[in-house]
Amino acid sequence: MVRVKLWGSLRALADGEEWVEVEASNFKELLDALSEKYPGLAPQIKRGVSLALDGVIYREAWFTKIGPENEVVLMPYMVGG
Amino acid sequence: MKTIPVETTINGDSTEFLCNADESLLDVLRDRLGLTGAKEGCGTGDCGACSVMMNGRLVCSCLVLGVETQGAEIETIEGMAKGEELHPLQRVFLEEAALQCGVCTPGILIAAKALLEKNPDPTDTEVRYWLAGNLCRCTGYDKIIKAVQTAAAEMRSA
């Protein structure tokens, strides 16, 4: 199981939880599992999200390995100027 | 609209062109003569990107009518280097990274050259006020001012 931190405004769509747990070994599995477990999150995930793995921000990168020892944080998809 | 024939001298070469009465010198240079070094950043004299010399004076070519240049001497960025030899300002701008995107650079070089011909040893403040009509959005002007001063020192000792 991987623990994922959701940002505040997503929590209402995930039973009010800040941290949710899903079965996943990489980002893709994580996002799929999140969409399945919390259908309310699916539109946001479809629009695009970033993920922070131990403090490093990834914009996509489905096959990035993750495990229970990692800090995984869901973040909005980033744009720059 | 009837076009008007104009004879002028551009970068030392006598040049003839036809233009409409309401066409700016900038449009003539860019659209009729293929001299695209002068840029149109605003068309209203607020940015200086179209700076050229006309009869020894620095002007915004967007604020001059093409027909007004009958018999005039025009100098543009295309005439600043002598063959493969860059003008000291051009060379120092390169060496000191006084440009980023480079779109304001032709206008600034022309304006800086005009300043140094009038005042070979300006203060930083004088350079800044002289160049106030040349907007640069990339550099914050710092390296531009320093490059003008380096080139000025070099030109004074030459």
Add this chain to the structure above:
Amino acid sequence: MRYVKPESFEAAATLLRDEDGISRILAGGTDVLVQLKAEMVEPDLMVDLKHLPGMREIVAEDGGFRIGAAVSGAELGEHAALKALWPGVVEGVELIGSSQVQSRATMAGNLCTGSPAGDSVPAMVTAGAVARVQGPDGVRDVPVIDIPTGPGKNSLSKGEFITSIYLPARPARAADAYLRFIPRTEMDIAVSSAAVSLELDADGVVTSAQVALGAVAPTVLLVKDAGEALVGSKLDETAIAALVSAVEAACNPITDKRGTIEFRTKTAGVLAKRAAHIAYTRAGGQA
């Protein structure tokens, strides 16, 4: 648009009088070309007068100077004697636009454009400058203050144009100064401005004072009681306070994208005060 370079002032006046469409006179072009670009105006006739006799000359006349209508700001600034006689007028002209604009912009153009914020106008007004106007029926002299009649408007009739501006002689111990407020240090239109012209006696007492304001009313204002507030003083605090309150009372500005009524009024007083001190020092007064 037709572009014409008439052979004489008279021919120009006739040409302009007889034009049925919109006509414009090309002096420095720094306003009219901007208007063309913005499609604010599409003239049918553009008359270029720069080549006509005297248009680009500064000539000494009766202790003062006659300045051709096409003399640029840069040329004016390079004229040492004129600058010494009317430093405020010259600094006003030199504040118009950038180095590039200075190569082209003219006092006459700045005046005829009719902007209440024109930088050269307040000091011309305090100088008592007189415009020489050519028209289809001949030449007349008009005090500069009577030329602008409102934003974008002037008192010249169809076919009339300015050929020169005369700045009169000055006694010793006299000077002027012009200040404007702009948000940046360059490249802006004045939000408010003030010109002060002073004459002093041997003791440094002001014997004559003129104060004019820009951008605080539909036209440049000559504020008589502001000038009178300084007469008889050495610009002591009381005189300056009277100047500032006369200036503020005279202001009748608008609020727009460049400034508010309050801001224009307040800064006009501040600028008049500061310009008065500069003029006083230039005239040889000891503060």
Add this chain to the structure above:
Amino acid sequence: MAFDAQAERNFKVVGTRVLRPDGIDKVTGKAAYGADISAPGMLHGRILRSPHAHARIVSIDVSEAEKLPGVKAVVTGADLAQPEDDAFSDVAINCLARDKALYDGHAVAAVAATSKSIAKQAIRLIKVDYEVLPHVTDVDEAMKPDAPVVQEGRALETVPAGMSQNVTTHCQFGHGDLEAGFAKADKIIERSFKTAATHQGYIEPQACMASLGNDGRGEVWCCTQGQYMVRANCAAALGVEESQLRITASEIGGGFGGKTSTFIEPVALALSRKAGKPVKIVMTRDEVLKATGPTISSSMDIKIGMTKDGRITAGQGVLRYSGGAYPNATVEMGAQAAFAAYNLEAVETIGWNAMTNRPKEIPYRAPGAPTAIYAVESVVDELCQELGLDPLDVRLMNAADKGTLSSYGPTFNEIGLVATLEAAKAHPHYTAPLGPNQGRGLSCGFWFNFGGNTCVSLNINDDGTVGVVEGNPDIGGSRASISMMAAEEMGVPYEKVRTVIADTSSLGFNDITDGSRVTFAVGLATIQAARAAIKEMCRRVAKIWDIDEDAVIWEDGCAKPAGPNAGTHPPMTLAEIAAIAGKTGGPIAGHHEVNADGAGVSFGVHLCDTEVDPETGAVKILRYTVFQDAGKAVHPDYVEGQMQGGAVQGIGWALNEEYIYGEDGRLQNAGFLDYRVPVASDLPEIETVILEIPNPGHPYGVRGVGETPIVPPLAAIANAVSRAAGVRMTELPMSPPRLLKAITG
């Protein structure tokens, strides 16, 4: 891709100040920007724009315009496809309005004609029947339930029910117990702030030359921060396939984020398709300001608690941004960045976006961050003033560091904030004396930085030189820095390398030049491509020498034998290997394709001294110093240039730049005369201090530098002005009328 572990690597090329490869073209006027080319048979395009802030387009009659001799095509929104994807659809509708004009300047029709003046006349002959609708341009007004609705049905699922339909985005970030945090504070300050929209202000207006046949094949030349982005937007808006559009990025005359979208290219293509000829469109400055993207405008509430010794106990912020007439997520970035510089036990930021009748926001350097951080840093500064504390010491005491739970969620690893603050503290600027009416301000700044999709091809030429092909427009000298990294890795002189920027048909997909990503991500891909080429060269040499591949190493631009069984072959130079490539297996090249990550967040600290004229509200910047962790500075001149340029854009934002709307919803200052970007005489020298703390995510330790420098100036200047004037300024810009009003009460 991780930092190369070799400690204290001795760089030969990286870190030097070489001449940029595009330099001579740019100082002689030869460089070709967006508006600088023409094509045989070219037509001139021109766009008709709405004079109304908000209006239903009842009908458009183009018949008179079409009849004008010289007019070859007229198009309206109906000539563009209707992409299903919201993002593409918004771009298309922004290029040419469909049912409604959403802001003053919104494009509604366009013509192509044989001359500029005919195009100008033709535009006037188009008759648009508008039904003028009520408009809203202020974010706070737009959020009111009874506000005019800019677009219906655009709210995301995260927006609570019952709000104005203008509200499209809601987000919330943070952690900890706010109530407990505020309870621990000795002093709490709560302030509201407003900031005006500003424009990137690039000197080169958008320009393009486009050609499209009725077979769907087309070419575009344009100034853009991303030719692949233009391709995608054009393909969607024209309903053609990406493979059939070749987009070439011209030299770009500034962007700062403003050229990360598409405004005219689809219009030019639609005109070209109809006319059967190439069409050139060059925007005027007026059009650039009215219709391309400014930043968000904002309204913000910030509440921070502090103990009397300077510990921040809790921070809370509500950000209301408007990204113009379309849904916009910039507030998410602002809400995440607001408190990023602080190690906080309790923090919360809430963000809202509301649509207004303003042009579509387009990113501007660190989008969303400058305004949010301005508000937070202003309140921190005021707390320091109230409590009599040194503002730099307070920042140091509360600074985020490795292991800090960031305000936006993740735990920070290596970050350079503390070192940057310490550098500021040690700098003579911080303790220099101040005179009357003068004040000193400081602010921290933060930006995320990105990597992103990147392709690089690196070719070994037969004369032993190296060609690098990359796909990101060079906006500030990146061809130099990419060439430098290639030269470094290959072990050849910088002069032997030339980097060019490919069109969309010549190289795989690249993300736009944004997020401070190019030197980082393209550099990283270039290093990898170089390594691939080196590997191949070593393989060829191993064959020549008839030894194991592993027994050949690459050093100083040569293949050398290494190891016990390698023998004693003389080194082979890159040139020698290149010369016989045909004999050893064919041309040699390396390439790399990656969605780069590990860009690493960036912090900066700015110090600013100002003098305020208490009688006029004029502000003079007396001294300005920028401190920033740049990671390894590949070309220090251009790193400094980014720091200086960003700082000055921030100075403009703080003091004079703003979008001014009239009661009629029309933009009042669509020109450089009254949209007041800083001029040279407004500024002092901008001093720079580069800190080079290696980024662990890049082989050379490179970190993006371009965006962070625009973040701190807003608060640094506001704090300096507030201290100089003796009154707290809470609205940007601090234009003289606003400042004088605050001073005189």
